[in-house]
Amino acid sequence: MAPPRLRVGCAGLGRMGKRHARHFLERTARAELVAVSTPDETEFQWARQHLEPYGVTIYKDYDQMLKHEDLEAVVVASVTTVHAEQAIKAINANKHVLCEKPLSTSVEVSQTVVDAARKRPHLKVMCAFSRRFDDSYRDAFNKMDAGLIGRPSIFRSQTCDMLDPSGFFVAYAEFSGGIFVDCSIHDIDLALWFFGQDSMVKSVVSSGITAVQPALQKHKDCDNAVGIVEFYGGKIAYIYCSRMMAAGQEDSTEIIGTEGKVTVNTQPMSNLVNIYEPGGIRREIPQNYYGRFEQAFVNEANEFTAACLDDLKLPMKLTGAVQAVKIGCALQEAMVTGNKIWFDETGVRIERPQL
Amino acid sequence: MAPPRLRVGCAGLGRMGKRHARHFLERTARAELVAVSTPDETEFQWARQHLEPYGVTIYKDYDQMLKHEDLEAVVVASVTTVHAEQAIKAINANKHVLCEKPLSTSVEVSQTVVDAARKRPHLKVMCAFSRRFDDSYRDAFNKMDAGLIGRPSIFRSQTCDMLDPSGFFVAYAEFSGGIFVDCSIHDIDLALWFFGQDSMVKSVVSSGITAVQPALQKHKDCDNAVGIVEFYGGKIAYIYCSRMMAAGQEDSTEIIGTEGKVTVNTQPMSNLVNIYEPGGIRREIPQNYYGRFEQAFVNEANEFTAACLDDLKLPMKLTGAVQAVKIGCALQEAMVTGNKIWFDETGVRIERPQL
Amino acid sequence: MAPPRLRVGCAGLGRMGKRHARHFLERTARAELVAVSTPDETEFQWARQHLEPYGVTIYKDYDQMLKHEDLEAVVVASVTTVHAEQAIKAINANKHVLCEKPLSTSVEVSQTVVDAARKRPHLKVMCAFSRRFDDSYRDAFNKMDAGLIGRPSIFRSQTCDMLDPSGFFVAYAEFSGGIFVDCSIHDIDLALWFFGQDSMVKSVVSSGITAVQPALQKHKDCDNAVGIVEFYGGKIAYIYCSRMMAAGQEDSTEIIGTEGKVTVNTQPMSNLVNIYEPGGIRREIPQNYYGRFEQAFVNEANEFTAACLDDLKLPMKLTGAVQAVKIGCALQEAMVTGNKIWFDETGVRIERPQL
Amino acid sequence: MAPPRLRVGCAGLGRMGKRHARHFLERTARAELVAVSTPDETEFQWARQHLEPYGVTIYKDYDQMLKHEDLEAVVVASVTTVHAEQAIKAINANKHVLCEKPLSTSVEVSQTVVDAARKRPHLKVMCAFSRRFDDSYRDAFNKMDAGLIGRPSIFRSQTCDMLDPSGFFVAYAEFSGGIFVDCSIHDIDLALWFFGQDSMVKSVVSSGITAVQPALQKHKDCDNAVGIVEFYGGKIAYIYCSRMMAAGQEDSTEIIGTEGKVTVNTQPMSNLVNIYEPGGIRREIPQNYYGRFEQAFVNEANEFTAACLDDLKLPMKLTGAVQAVKIGCALQEAMVTGNKIWFDETGVRIERPQL
Known part of the structure; x- marks a missing residue:
């Protein structure tokens, strides 16, 4: 008899939700997608066509899905505004949770997910920082x-996202938490990974511009921004986020140590092809985040599944996801106010310290 | 009700067989590994442990496996010497066949597989040239x-394989057909792909050395060799094969046209990581063929499955696999004899033509 | 009769002075090195051996050199502390001046050179920002x-300089003006070049650490630092300086525009050689600043010479060199104090503005 | 008093001659261009304008130039057909000689230069294989x-040269000796350098096509060709030459050893700039041979000068230049006839040996 497979439900079938659903349906051998939920009619019809034939039950209501027989784990891939609420409901219903990032655009709300999870230590609750599952980042970390x-x-x-001239990101900015919370959250999480999950932020400062989307200003957001995050213990992270790249997605990282450096994707490429043509040698790069990190998402699904089935330790702490939101929000605030923001060694925000 | 999945059996559980079995078991959503066969006790025990728990039936005898209930397709991943025989038996038993390369080290024997397949045009019979399923090669071709x-x-x-100082390839050379048939068969198949499947070879010449494994000479083989394959119509392929690479697997290709060039893997790398250290900047490369082409094998399994289930055209003709063996054998002979070998425009071997 | 050559004297024969002297002696066809001056005995002896045989007069006293018959131009390559004084003396003696960077570590003193030069508009007075003469930077700019x-x-x-474990930079830090004035001055000058020579700085903020040379703290300096320089008009420069690189000199630049990006040296290399060896593929990179920019220095010498002889416009304004010192000093101060420093649109330093 | 400078004359002021003249005039500190000769009126006028002002005497007749007072060395940069004759005259007139490659398109004629040089062992006589002076090739060799x-x-x-649609190379092919003698001579010389100057060729075979310039067939030449050169002692060189590159000049080399590999220019680039734009990341490459090797030519001029002045050993033997022509001619013949050409261990051409 075949070993049991993890019975997974997926909440939300938007851009990311569809991907998660498919990964658990087709590319996660030890899991079984048994249910999905979406309040959206178009997404519902998509599920009728693409998921129902494979035995997946479709719910319009998230709470109903939670009651699906023998459901063991939930992927929260809904809009950001309900991440925390849905994650907490799933935890309370005794399900493992893989929650899309960020837990919330609010530090306090993010913390409520951690609090809920703490009461059910047997559950696996993970915020989906996909880069942690990317082979190159892992190799660099190792x-x-x-x-x-x-x-x-x-x-x-x-x-750095490719320029999307449609103006999508202007509307999106209303709820995204801002470019530092939406985009840089990944870089912040990486900094916490590479510097140590318990690194304490000391100060945060940033600057931004609206080079191509001046309409972002009405949401107090920018399309390009840079920030510096100082940590206690003599460590500095500096980051750049943009929605203006011409060539495609450019997510790159350098970790500089006292005796060497490792870089990830500082020479971006889609694959191993080069084109020699009048004008020079050209290579293409991924056009979006999924183009760069598809395999990382698949790894994430498989490893989350294994952690649930075999009771393995998750690769990162849930508290880190709150830290990441905290730093992201501080960077966003620093960009808007022009202020440098300081924290003491216990993480409490302070006026600027005596030096 | 879920759509049907292709019921696959795998013959042989050596290095490649294990991989094929796992791909069909875990990474081919529309297929189901139902049976395997191996005469080898160690492989049998491996299957007991890794496959049986998932409902896979294990046979010691290939013919018995062919009788497995509702079996629809067979992967032939046994030793090269029985590829053709097993493929033909499967065809005659009305199974789709994915046969590891080469069909045989003999042109004539390879042709018998084509002949058998011709009688069952409803079956999908494919020689597993994995590079055809690699994203980079496909992008270059497109x-x-x-x-x-x-x-x-x-x-x-x-x-070009990484140096294996164990001497494995010396023993292997007795049955491999020689370096041009074993390694360069991939490059020859690519040449036929890029130049057109029906390209006719005009002449073949080659030279080889034994730089690190002089013992290969007893099997009339070399550890490094280069060859030129001229095709009718003004096209030339030139190839290099080696078992002496220091850094890892180096399989690279250039296609030069009248208005540009595309290259695949002329700057090899394992992933997107660079290491900056005293001595310079370093990147690692795959250590073996599977390290470079794992995803291509998975694509191959999925596409073969889809072709069987949906009656789709295969990405390449089976006759091409015979052409590849023919050219590989001619290169090997040219290396041993020092002769240049000529063919007429119908593919018949001739003495050197009048120019 | 051969066209006239520019008669050049070189003040200072330290690390940079020796290079300038040799470039004007051997690699600047239209110039002639006629004199050098140095108060240092070792440097004097070096000049006896390497320059005197070619007809170069050696002075111990800079003022004496300025009186050398028919001297037309002076290269100031002495210690930073006398750059401004020597440059002004040369200007007053009616000589063209190529002055090593920075003019001074003080904004006010730097300005005195500009003031002196303004009174002699027929003279060519240039601060030696060598990267402006580098082929790659020029190509990127164009x-x-x-x-x-x-x-x-x-x-x-x-x-980013290679780690020098000798501790040289600790002693050097006493007079260097700090890492932002000594190293980042180049990046600041580049920012002014690419953003426009008259860009006005709006704010400056920075952070630094002493990762490998804690002794730098006594000079209020760091061995690694990052900074953000905001300019009026929606432009941001962010920079990193380090004296801790393991692999060698890493000076790289990206300019990101609304429709594309150009990069310089984001994939560093010494030359076109790659080494394939166990462990991967390696390439070496320049070990120091001169290794990277030797040809730029030679170009600089030739173009300065041409500008003097043919009365051509210099490639950059001298006022830019003061701006660069101003921004460098502000970055250094921001690093030491933790403050963000603000300027109004006329360049006057202000308390933080109302937003 | 300044040390003496080598008094150099340059024969021929075509494309290469102009470059050599300028290098010795402007970029070779220890040499002095004192004379040039050219029978061509346009070249003569060019010299009037660009060289005469610097004191260079212009001759219409080569023999007259040889009599120029105190002339010490001659650069032969005339058309290939007179290389040997002019080199021999210069040797007999007791001048050092830097002769452009090839010495001749005939092995026998090439040998006459060696014979002449042997009688004057105090003279420096060098065939200008410029790649030997390229920093990257030298680094690889070292x-x-x-x-x-x-x-x-x-x-x-x-x-591999960039495509020149003007048809220049068709006319040029009449006297060039063919693509293997004209282009591949460099690669052959490199093979002799890396494998050892006294390596003995064992066999030669090649194939060519006319992909873009069918008119080359009337001169029995090709626009793309590949060849294999076997050496005694278990060494193989394989080479490719082309006049059809779309992106620019592509001269690259790999040397594969039993424990590693070094490559030169397998990832071509003009400089350190990358352009990120819609469509991907692009870099430019040199558009012609001089764009790639300008600095090597300058090094060559300086080192030849130093060898003459200081009686230093030249970096390569003149006999190697004859070997290179011999192998180039054999490759060209093999391409035209389709034959494989064999040599015995003393270099004598033979019928195919018994294996």
Whole structure:
């Protein structure tokens, strides 16, 4: 008899939800997609066509899906505004949870998910920081962890999306939490990974511009921004986020240590093809986040599944997801106010310290 | 009710067989591994542990496996010497066949598989040239096919394995058909793909050395060899094969056209990581063929499955696999004898033509 | 009769002075090195051996050198502390001046050079920002200038020296003006070049650490630092400086525009050689600033010479060199105090503005 | 008093001659261009304008130039057909000689230059294989020479010019000796350098096509060709030459040893700039041979000068230049006849040996 497979439900079938659903349906051997939920009619019809034939039950109501027989785990891939609420409901219904990032655009709300999870320590509750599952990032981390670069000291990272002239991001900015919370959250999570999950932020400062989407200003957001995050213990992360790239998605990272450096994707490429043509040599790069990280999402699904089935430790702490939101929100605030924001060594926000 | 899945059996559980079995078990959503066969006790025990729990039936005898209830398709991943025989038996038993390369080290025997397949045109019979399923090669082909490089004229390709100091390849050379048949068969198949499946070879010449494994000479084989394959119509392929690479697997290809060039893997890398350290900047490369082409094998399994289930055209003709063996054998002979070997425009071997 | 050659004297024969002297002696066809001056005995002896045989007069006293018959131009390559004084003396003696960077570590003193030069508009007075003469930087600038990337908006640049474990930089820090004035001055100058020489700085903020040289703290300096420089008009430069690189000199720059990006040296290399070896593929990179920019220095010497002889416009304004010092000093102060420093649109320092 | 400078004359002021003249005039500190000769009126006028003002005497007659007072060295940069004759005259007139490649398109004629030089062993007589003076090639050679790749065994090299649609190369083919003698001579010389100057060729075979210039057939030449050169002692060079590149000049080389590999220019680039734009990331490459090797030519001029002045050993033997012509001519013949050409271990051409 075949070993049991994890019975998974997926909440939300938007851009990310469809991907998660498909990964658990087709590319996660030890899991079984048994249910999905969506309040959206178009998404519902998509599920009728693409999921129902494979035995997936479709719910219009999230709470109903939670009651699906023998459901063991839930992927929360809904709009950001309900991430926390749905995650907490799932936890309370005794389901494992894989929640899309961010838990919330609010630090306090994010923390409520951690609080809920703490009461059910047997559950696996993970915020989906997909880059942690990318082979290149893991290789870089392992090399650093093995001492190859000495003590990591400076961290540079960027999340840069291709220019989307449709104006989508202007509307999106109303609820996204801002570019630092929406995009840079990945870089912040990486900084916490490479510098140590319990690194304490000391100060945050940032600047932004609206180079191509001046309409973002009405949401107090920018299309390009840079920030510096100082950590206690002599570590600095500096980051760049943009929605203006011409060539495609450019998410790259450097970790500089006292004895060396590892870089990830500082020479971006889609694949191993080069084109020699009048004008020079050209290579293409991924056009969006999924183009760069598809395999990482699949790894994430498989490893989350294994963690649930085999009661393995998750690769990251849920508290880190709150830290990431905290730093992202501080960067966003610093960009809007022009202020440098300080924290003491216990993480409490303070006026600027005596130096 | 879920759509039907293709019921697959796998013959042979050596290095490649294990991989095929796992791909069909875990990474081919529309297929189901139902049976395997192996005469080897160690492989049998491996299957007991890794496959049986998932409902896979294990046979010691290939013929018995062919009788497995409702079996629809067979992967032939046994030793090269029985590829053709097993493929033909499967065809005659009305199964679809995915046969590892080469069909045989003999042109004549390879042709018998084609002959058998011709009698059952409703079956999908494919020789597993994995590079055809690699994203980079496909991208390069599509770019060429779209006219990006004009008329393809010169083709350079190499299959270069990392040095294996164990001497494994010396023993292996007794049955491998020689380095051109074992390694370069991939490059030859690519040449036929890029130049057109029906390209006719005009002449073949080659030279080889034993730089690190002089013992290969007893099998009339070499550890490094280069060859030139001229095709009718003004096209030339030149190839290099080696079992002596220091850094890892180096399989790279260039297709040079009248208006441009596409290259695949001329700057090899394992992933997107670079290491900056005293001595310079370093990147790792795949250590073996599977490290480079794992995803291509998975694509192959999925597409073969789809072709069987949906009666789709296979991406390549089976006759091409015979052409590849023919050219590989001619290169091997040219290396051993020092002769240049000529063919007329119908593919018949001739003495050197009048020029 | 051969056309006249520019008669050049070189003040200072330290690390940079020796290079300038040799470039004007051997690699500047239209110039002639006629004199050098140095108060240092070792340097004097070096000049006896390497310059005197070629007819170069050696002075111990700078003022004496200025009186050398028919001297037309002076290269100031002495210690930073006398750059301004020597440059002004040369100007007053009616000589063209190529002055090593920075003019001074003080904004006010730097300005005195500009003031002196203004009184002699027929003289060519240039601060030696060598990167302006580098082929790659020029190519990048020309591409940007031709509109290839739209409107330049974000500028990232770094000057990163290889780790020098000798502790040289600790002693050096006493007079260098600090890492932002010593190293980042180049990046700041580049930002002014790419954003426009008259760009006005709006705010400056920075953070630094002492990862490998804690002794730098006594000079209020760091071995790694990052900074953000906002300019009026929606432009941001962010920079990194380090003295801790393991692999070698890493000076790289990105200019991100509304429609594209150009990068310089984001994939560093010494030359076109790659080494394939166990462990992967490796390439070496320049070990120091001169290794990277030797040809730029030679170009600089030749173009300065041509500007003097043919009365051509210099490639950059001298006022820019004061701006660069101003921004560098502000970055250094921001690093030491933790403050964000603001300027109004006329360049006057202000308390933080109302937003 | 300044040390003496080498008094150089340059014969021929065509494309290459102009470059050599300028290098010796402006970029070779220890040499002095004192005379040039050209029978061509346009070249003569060019010299009037660009060289005469600097004191260079212009001759219409080569023999007259040889009599120029105190002339010490001659650069032969005339048309290939007179290389040997002019070189021999210069030797007999007791001048050092830097002769453009090839010495001649005939092996016998090439040998006459060697014979003449042998009688004047105090003279420096060098065939200008410019790649020997390229920093990257030298670095690769030194790494190999230091044992980094074990025993060099396989050598791949190509000389590939950008497509010149003007048809220039068709006319040029009448006297060039053919593509293997004109282009591949560099690769052959490199093979002799890396494998050892006294390596003995064992066999030669090649194939060519006319992909873009069918008119070349009337001169029995091709626009793309590949060849294999076997050397005694288990070494193989394989080469590619083309006049059809779309992106620019592509001259790249790999030397594969028993323990590693070094490559030169397998990832071509003009400089350190990358352009990110819709469609991907692009870099430009040199558009012609001089764009790639300008600095090598300058190095060549300086080192030839130093060898003459200081009586230093030249970096390569003149006999190697004859070997290179011999192999180039054999490749060209093999391409035209379709034959494989064999040599015995003393270099004598033979019928195919018994194996």
